[in-house]
Amino acid sequence: MSIFALVDVNNFFASCEKVFAPALAGRPLVVLSNNDGCVVARSAEAKALGVAMGVPWFRIRDLARRQGIVALSSNYGLYADMSNRVVEILSELAPQIEVYSIDEAFLDLSLLASCERLAHGVMIRQRIQDWLGLTVCVGIGASKTLAKLANYCAKKQLAGDKGVCDFGLFSAEKMNSLLERIPVGEVWGVGRKLAPRLEAMGIRSCRQLRDADAKHLRCHFSVVLERTVLELRGIASLELREMVPDKQQIMYSRSFGREIEDLAELRQAVAIYTGRAAEKLRRQYSLAGALMLFIRTNPHKPKAPQYQRALHWPLPQATADTRQLVAQALRALETTYQSGFAYQKAGVMFYEIVPCALRQSSLFSSEIDELRSERLMQTCDAINRRWGQGALRLAAEIGETGWKMKSGHLSPAYTRDWSALPVTKAG
DNA sequence: CTATAACTCTCAA
DNA sequence: CTAACGTTGAGAGTTATAG
Numbered sequence: 231m232s233i234f235a236l237v238d239v240n241n242f243f244a245s246c247e248k249v250f251a252p253a254l255a256g257r258p259l260v261v262l263s264n265n266d267g268c269v270v271a272r273s274a275e276a277k278a279l280g281v282a283m284g285v286p287w288f289r290i291r292d293l294a295r296r297q298g299i300v301a302l303s304s305n306y307g308l309y310a311d312m313s314n315r316v317v318e319i320l321s322e323l324a325p326q327i328e329v330y331s332i333d334e335a336f337l338d339l340s341l342l343a344s345c346e347r348l349a350h351g352v353m354i355r356q357r358i359q360d361w362l363g364l365t366v367c368v369g370i371g372a373s374k375t376l377a378k379l380a381n382y383c384a385k386k387q388l389a390g391d392k393g394v395c396d397f398g399l400f401s402a403e404k405m406n407s408l409l410e411r412i413p414v415g416e417v418w419g420v421g422r423k424l425a426p427r428l429e430a431m432g433i434r435s436c437r438q439l440r441d442a443d444a445k446h447l448r449c450h451f452s453v454v455l456e457r458t459v460l461e462l463r464g465i466a467s468l469e470l471r472e473m474v475p476d477k478q479q480i481m482y483s484r485s486f487g488r489e490i491e492d493l494a495e496l497r498q499a500v501a502i503y504t505g506r507a508a509e510k511l512r513r514q515y516s517l518a519g520a521l522m523l524f525i526r527t528n529p530h531k532p533k534a535p536q537y538q539r540a541l542h543w544p545l546p547q548a549t550a551d552t553r554q555l556v557a558q559a560l561r562a563l564e565t566t567y568q569s570g571f572a573y574q575k576a577g578v579m580f581y582e583i584v585p586c587a588l589r590q591s592s593l594f595s596s597e598i599d600e601l602r603s604e605r606l607m608q609t610c611d612a613i614n615r616r617w618g619q620g621a622l623r624l625a626a627e628i629g630e631t632g633w634k635m636k637s638g639h640l641s642p643a644y645t646r647d648w649s650a651l652p653v654t655k656a657g
Numbered sequence: 658c659t660a661t662a663a664c665t666c667t668c669a670a
Numbered sequence: 671c672t673a674a675c676g677t678t679g680a681g682a683g684t685t686a687t688a689g
Binding site for chain 1: 680
């Protein structure tokens with residue numbers, strides 16, 4: 231039988247910021263989404279003040295000022311570096327690990343005796359605290375869904391101790407009464423649409439979902455929910471996935487810092503976005519066979535004339551060459567663009583993705599050309615890794631970028647730049 | 658009518 | 671002074687379309 235642990239960093243983005251800014255200790259802190267739009271992370275103090283997840287920043291700005299809430303723009307480079315450090319530590323503490331998201335990982339604890347698991351969880355938590363200054367909670371269960379739920383219990387202090395909760399130690403009665411107290415919407419896979427529908431059927435608690443008729447739910451909902459029910463019963467239906475398969479689609483989209491009406495500016499944005507997406511494509515050694523470009527006005531301004539369109543655009547041949555991809559994306563843009571609208575967002579998605587190794591030579595380009603293109607792109611990527619993103623780029627990407635996303639409260643690159651670290655007096 | 662493509666919905670972090 | 675609201679990806683299920 232498999233045993234899973236879910237390790238999740240508390241208030242991840244906010245906690246990363248606090249590690250490097252001791253002055254923020256004890257203060258309410260929120261981290262904002264791209265473009266400083268919404269709250270995407272809150273410190274414990276900010277949660278205590280009632281700041282909701284996902285609330286638009288402008289709506290709470292005044293309240294924040296009155297309460298002394300600190301707001302920071304998201305610093306994804308910092309969070310990615312800290313995440314990698316967490317993964318490094320966890321990799322030493324389990325034979326198999328699935329990195330589920332930037333702040334969460336599943337671990338395989340099947341090889342531990344049942345009496346050792348809780349202590350192992352405590353050790354994991356202690357080590358990450360000591361080595362990184364981040365606090366994690368650990369949930370342990372016989373399926374990924376149960377491990378998730380145990381983690382929730384640890385975090386909410388509904389069960390377990392010191393941030394670690396092992397369902398394997400609980401009697402059937404204790405599990406029953408615990409699951410009865412947890413709303414069905416807290417179950418992994420039950421979101422804001424499913425929860426009300428389940429409640430309408432009388433399924434309000436985790437226990438009721440666990441004990442419901444799985445086949446019946448499959449008919450009314452989906453095979454996914456049926457699996458969830460099995461998982462809640464401790465029948466592992468989802469495996470640990472160590473190897474992450476290549477992405478089947480690669481997307482880069484951003485809201486602009488201000489609205490754009492001008493085609494020239496839109497062209498520049500699309501060129502840059504396509505370049506970023508192409509870097510991701512090459513990072514997994516793939517080629518794209520088609521792209522999708524979308525542009526749209528601001529739906530939050532219903533009085534303004536609205537326009538949004540997504541255009542699917544097959545490529546003449548699968549490629550990862552930024553020059554070709556940008557050229558095609560710009561052609562798609564010309565087709566999509568309508569003047570007279572204030573555009574708020576654009577995005578580029580690559581799909582029909584295949585590994586480089588499967589490259590099909592086309593009638594119109596020789597193998598030599600393709601190898602040249604590949605070498606050139608690799609060189610560009612290497613230069614940009616060494617000298618920073620954008621050191622080398624296409625002419626189409628250059629120009630005034632007054633439209634770039636807002637990031638007005640960005641913290642320093644603590645993990646990349648020695649001089650960014652706070653100085654403490656020696657002695 | 659079937660197989661596939663295209664699109665929609667849901668979820669998650 | 672005003673207006674101001676994220677991104678990326680997967681998978682299942684449904685509908686449209688081609689042959």
